[in-house]
Amino acid sequence: MKSNQHPQHFTKDNAPDEWFTWRNKNIKxxxxxxxxxxxxxxxxxxxxxxNFLAMSGLVFLILLVLxxxxxxxxxxxxxxxxxxxxxxxPPSAEHWFGxxxxxxxxxxxxxxxxxxxxxxxxxxxxxxxxxxxxxxGISGYKGGRTDNVMMRIIEILYGxxxxxxxxxxxxxxxxxxxxxxxxxxxxGWVGMARIVRGQVMQIKNYEYVxxxxxxxxxxPRIIRKGLxxxxxxxxxxxxxLTVPSAIFAEAFLSFIGLGISSPNASWGxxxxxxLGAILSGNWWTLFFPAFFISFTxxxxxxxxxxxxxxxxxxxxx
Amino acid sequence: MLKYILxxxxxxxxxxxxxxxxxxxxxxxxxxxxxxSEGNSNEIVQQNLEKHYNLDKPLHVQYLLYLxxxxxxxxxxxxxxxxxxxxxxxxxxxxxxxxxxxxxxxxAVISGIILGILAALRHNGIIDYMAMGIAVLGISxxxxxxATLLIQNLAVNWEIFPVATWKSPMHMVLxxxxxxxxxxxxxxxxxxxxxxxxxxxxxxxxxxxxxxTPWKIIVKHALRNALMPVITIMGTLLAGIxxxxxxxxxxxxxxxxxxxxxxxxxxxxxxxxxxTTVFYSAFLxxxxxxxxxxxxxxxxxxxxxxxxxx
Amino acid sequence: MEKILEVNDLHVTFTTxxxxxxxxxxxxxxxxxxxxxxxxxxxxxxxxxxSNAIMGLIPNPPGKIIGGRILFKGKDLTRxxxxxxxxxxxxDISMIFQDPMTALNPTLTIGTQLMEGLKQxxxxxxxxxxxxxxxxxxxxxxxxxxxxxxxxxxxxSGGMRQRIVIAIALICEPELLIADEPTTxxxxxxxxxxxxxxxxxxxxxxxxxxxITHDLGVVAxxxxxxxVMYAGKIIETGTKREIFYTPQHPYTKGLxxxxxxxxxxxxxxxxxxxxxxLFSPPKGCPFTARCPMAMEVCNKIYPASSDLSDSHSxxxxxxxxxxxxxxxxxxTN
Numbered sequence: 001m002k003s004n005q006h007p008q009h010f011t012k013d014n015a016p017d018e019w020f021t022w023r024n025k026n027i028k029x030x031x032x033x034x035x036x037x038x039x040x041x042x043x044x045x046x047x048x049x050x051n052f053l054a055m056s057g058l059v060f061l062i063l064l065v066l067x068x069x070x071x072x073x074x075x076x077x078x079x080x081x082x083x084x085x086x087x088x089x090p091p092s093a094e095h096w097f098g099x100x101x102x103x104x105x106x107x108x109x110x111x112x113x114x115x116x117x118x119x120x121x122x123x124x125x126x127x128x129x130x131x132x133x134x135x136x137g138i139s140g141y142k143g144g145r146t147d148n149v150m151m152r153i154i155e156i157l158y159g160x161x162x163x164x165x166x167x168x169x170x171x172x173x174x175x176x177x178x179x180x181x182x183x184x185x186x187x188g189w190v191g192m193a194r195i196v197r198g199q200v201m202q203i204k205n206y207e208y209v210x211x212x213x214x215x216x217x218x219x220p221r222i223i224r225k226g227l228x229x230x231x232x233x234x235x236x237x238x239x240x241l242t243v244p245s246a247i248f249a250e251a252f253l254s255f256i257g258l259g260i261s262s263p264n265a266s267w268g269x270x271x272x273x274x275l276g277a278i279l280s281g282n283w284w285t286l287f288f289p290a291f292f293i294s295f296t297x298x299x300x301x302x303x304x305x306x307x308x309x310x311x312x313x314x315x316x317x
Numbered sequence: 318m319l320k321y322i323l324x325x326x327x328x329x330x331x332x333x334x335x336x337x338x339x340x341x342x343x344x345x346x347x348x349x350x351x352x353x354s355e356g357n358s359n360e361i362v363q364q365n366l367e368k369h370y371n372l373d374k375p376l377h378v379q380y381l382l383y384l385x386x387x388x389x390x391x392x393x394x395x396x397x398x399x400x401x402x403x404x405x406x407x408x409x410x411x412x413x414x415x416x417x418x419x420x421x422x423x424x425a426v427i428s429g430i431i432l433g434i435l436a437a438l439r440h441n442g443i444i445d446y447m448a449m450g451i452a453v454l455g456i457s458x459x460x461x462x463x464a465t466l467l468i469q470n471l472a473v474n475w476e477i478f479p480v481a482t483w484k485s486p487m488h489m490v491l492x493x494x495x496x497x498x499x500x501x502x503x504x505x506x507x508x509x510x511x512x513x514x515x516x517x518x519x520x521x522x523x524x525x526x527x528x529x530t531p532w533k534i535i536v537k538h539a540l541r542n543a544l545m546p547v548i549t550i551m552g553t554l555l556a557g558i559x560x561x562x563x564x565x566x567x568x569x570x571x572x573x574x575x576x577x578x579x580x581x582x583x584x585x586x587x588x589x590x591x592x593t594t595v596f597y598s599a600f601l602x603x604x605x606x607x608x609x610x611x612x613x614x615x616x617x618x619x620x621x622x623x624x625x626x627x
Numbered sequence: 628m629e630k631i632l633e634v635n636d637l638h639v640t641f642t643t644x645x646x647x648x649x650x651x652x653x654x655x656x657x658x659x660x661x662x663x664x665x666x667x668x669x670x671x672x673x674x675x676x677x678s679n680a681i682m683g684l685i686p687n688p689p690g691k692i693i694g695g696r697i698l699f700k701g702k703d704l705t706r707x708x709x710x711x712x713x714x715x716x717x718x719d720i721s722m723i724f725q726d727p728m729t730a731l732n733p734t735l736t737i738g739t740q741l742m743e744g745l746k747q748x749x750x751x752x753x754x755x756x757x758x759x760x761x762x763x764x765x766x767x768x769x770x771x772x773x774x775x776x777x778x779x780x781x782x783x784s785g786g787m788r789q790r791i792v793i794a795i796a797l798i799c800e801p802e803l804l805i806a807d808e809p810t811t812x813x814x815x816x817x818x819x820x821x822x823x824x825x826x827x828x829x830x831x832x833x834x835x836x837x838x839i840t841h842d843l844g845v846v847a848x849x850x851x852x853x854x855v856m857y858a859g860k861i862i863e864t865g866t867k868r869e870i871f872y873t874p875q876h877p878y879t880k881g882l883x884x885x886x887x888x889x890x891x892x893x894x895x896x897x898x899x900x901x902x903x904x905l906f907s908p909p910k911g912c913p914f915t916a917r918c919p920m921a922m923e924v925c926n927k928i929y930p931a932s933s934d935l936s937d938s939h940s941x942x943x944x945x946x947x948x949x950x951x952x953x954x955x956x957x958x959t960n
Contacts (some may be wrong), residue, residue: 020924021920121555275465294459297456527795530713
């Protein structure tokens with residue numbers, strides 16, 4: 001047996017005599033190398049930053065939100081003024097994204113559309129999360145009979161075809177910004193509630209929750225302080241998937257004649273209006289709304305994937 | 318197992334009842350009578366409607382009679398197309414929609430599973446990145462945009478495929494492609510992630526320790542377990558394909574049920590909307606039920622946990 | 628005695644997010660035919676990695692055998708092609724995993740999982756395979772084997788599942804059986820039964836066993852020889868008697884002191900501290916920081932092996948003459 005991997009080439013026989021003294025206890029403490037411990041969120045952020053695709057998605061979405069807010073301000077055109085002499089102008093220095101069949105500036109309309117599509121998406125996600133957290137939190141935390149009843153309700157709602165109900169509601173209420181958001185969230189929160197419940201069920205039996213329970217901490221406080229922070233990961237991931245699916249649903253509804261039409265058009269309505277135009281060669285009227293719908297969904301999807309990887313404690317090492 | 322089926326059956330019936338009731342309540346609550354809308358001045362139609370929906374009777378009687386007619390699969394007359402019942406439209410449109418949906422789901426499942434497995438086996442390799450790139454794009458591009466792009470390029474510009482309608486296999490390529498891409502992408506991602514998880518399980522390590530060939534390990538030990546979650550989302554995928562077909566049928570002028578449904582929405586043809594919604598919901602719910610049963614048969618653990626549990 | 632397995636200077640690394648982990652850092656040991664060698668150590672000391680390396684089951688990437696030899700009946704397994712290795716796995720060398728709850732595929736019957744190894748490696752008819760499977764079920768002590776073959780893992784208790792796992796490992800009559808913590812996941816009463824089963828199997832089949840464990844109680848029951856592993860190295864080996872009655876390494880002594888015993892008086896003494904970080908292992912003895920007898924030299928040079936008998940050897944500076952003088956002066960003071 002040899003130990004020639006040591007640079008000194010010292011062996012048992014030529015170790016210097018002066019090293020044969022007891023070690024000072026203080027040295028021990030100096031050698032304790034503590035690995036920097038990162039907090040959950042810092043660690044997740046560190047991992048997310050390494051994910052190029054997810055970060056690109058995040059940057060795109062931030063830019064998109066900024067443009068939705070400020071874009072129309074920079075444009076000299078009004079989104080809804082029809083200039084019949086300027087019908088179907090291809091993209092140019094004057095009209096960056098061209099004009100549509102009514103001579104309206106597509107650039108300006110795109111950012112107006114972004115406002116509506118993003119508003120629908122974020123509002124739907126926000127309402128889903130709120131209802132989902134309350135329902136899932138109570139159901140998972142209370143357990144037993146309450147949970148049983150609440151879960152049966154979810155199971156039944158889950159079986160109802162989502163878009164059919166949305167269509168039905170919109171046919172009756174008539175399509176508008178408010179009614180679309182309401183229709184999308186009527187059964188949309190069910191998925192979120194399931195996730196929250198699963199998380200809560202898992203965590204509520206952890207020691208720290210049992211401990212605070214034994215101190216007599218009140219239920220709402222336990223849910224707020226003990227459970228929610230630890231369920232945030234999956235909730236955030238689910239949110240990044242809810243927003244694009246709401247945007248998609250809104251665009252889909254526009255296609256079957258249930259879109260928001262006035263005063264400003266959403267991306268879905270813009271795309272639907274341009275379906276005929278593209279066959280006559282005016283591709284830009286469809287391209288820009290279609291591109292932004294697709295790219296927004298893409299950005300949310302890659303961001304969601306990245307967050308899932310970054311927040312999954314199983315992968316932590 | 319029997320108890321498991323019965324429980325699922327009960328949930329199914331309850332869900333159906335809620336949908337039927339919901340359609341009824343919504344229709345009754347439409348401002349004015351949905352069956353009196355201004356565009357509708359045809360005497361015969363009006364009489365048919367009143368007869369079918371028993372508009373002269375009190376509300377609760379209307380409801381019960383409505384339940385009865387739905388239970389006997391009689392969805393009543395159409396407003397906009399006189400002399401046509403909803404059943405006529407369903408009889409004409411549904412077989413075509415079913416054909417489109419069936420081909421789509423077969424294509425989506427096969428290609429999605431293959432893509433997902435390839436990606437998982439070459440985890441973090443080029444194939445993985447490419448497959449997942451395709452999958453994310455497939456999820457991100459809405460099917461109506463994809464359909465338009467396909468028509469514009471493959472049908473109009475290059476004239477490889479016919480632009481529209483549903484006549485020959487060549488006619489089917491573009492609509493199926495447009496409709497199958499989304500579900501395929503979802504299946505591919507799900508297969509990949511469950512496959513990756515399954516491959517780290519102890520029983521896979523055990524199979525390797527037995528000296529089995531990689532092929533046997535994947536097919537016999539990994540695949541079956543990895544495909545379980547795919548079965549659970551089949552119901553959701555079917556719903557997606559079905560609603561997707563509303564748009565695709567309209568874009569490709571396919572005379573399926575989806576096309577009639579969208580037309581009925583645009584014309585506010587309420588009996589058709591109600592009938593189609595109920596019919597499609599029932600169809601989907603039965604499918605979901607069958608998926609649940611299939612899952613119970615494929616996963617041996619369910620039988621016993623349901624027998625012992627509760 | 629004939630050596631069935633010889634591991635020389637084995638090095639295994641894993642490349643991870645945070646850097647390269649040197650999981651196994653020059654491990655030497657051998658196994659004689661028909662004996663049971665226990666490899667003992669804390670979790671993370673590299674004992675499971677060593678056993679996976681013998682099986683050729685180090686996942687690459689991230690893992691890699693970067694040096695050393697594993698001689699099984701004279702053949703170096705580290706140089707074998709995967710296809711060749713596959714004909715050895717399950718046939719000549721088998722493995723038992725820690726958790727019987729996860730080691731069996733939940734969607735396949737016990738019979739399928741029991742017979743598939745046999746069918747893979749030997750040309751047997753279904754009937755012969757079944758006959759052999761029934762024999763194995765009988766050997767590991769499962770009642771109603773005929774009926775049990777058709778059942779699924781969830782219909783078995785933990786102890787029964789571990790018996791099945793053992794039957795699967797033995798069905799091709801291997802010469803070497805590696806058992807990675809085979810009793811850790813089981814109840815104490817079941818543990819004893821499984822250990823008895825190991826003894827029975829060894830008597831019946833003459834298989835050589837490597838037992839990976841952190842539990843000295845298990846070792847005391849069935850091991851012939853013991854190798855103590857710490858931070859990716861084997862620091863002391865000897866017969867069971869030598870390790871239990873005349874342990875030399877302070878770590879081995881610490882391990883023995885931290886196990887409850889009926890015959891010994893006094894309190895249990897845990898070993899203070901934690902094992903070193905194997906991302907950047909110390910160049911001296913890895914136990915230095917936790918060692919009650921550490922000297923300056925320990926931190927600087929890794930001690931060579933000293934033989935105390937034909938079977939007993941230890942890597943520790945306390946074996947050095949100068950250390951013995953130091954000890955002597957301390958006692959006189």
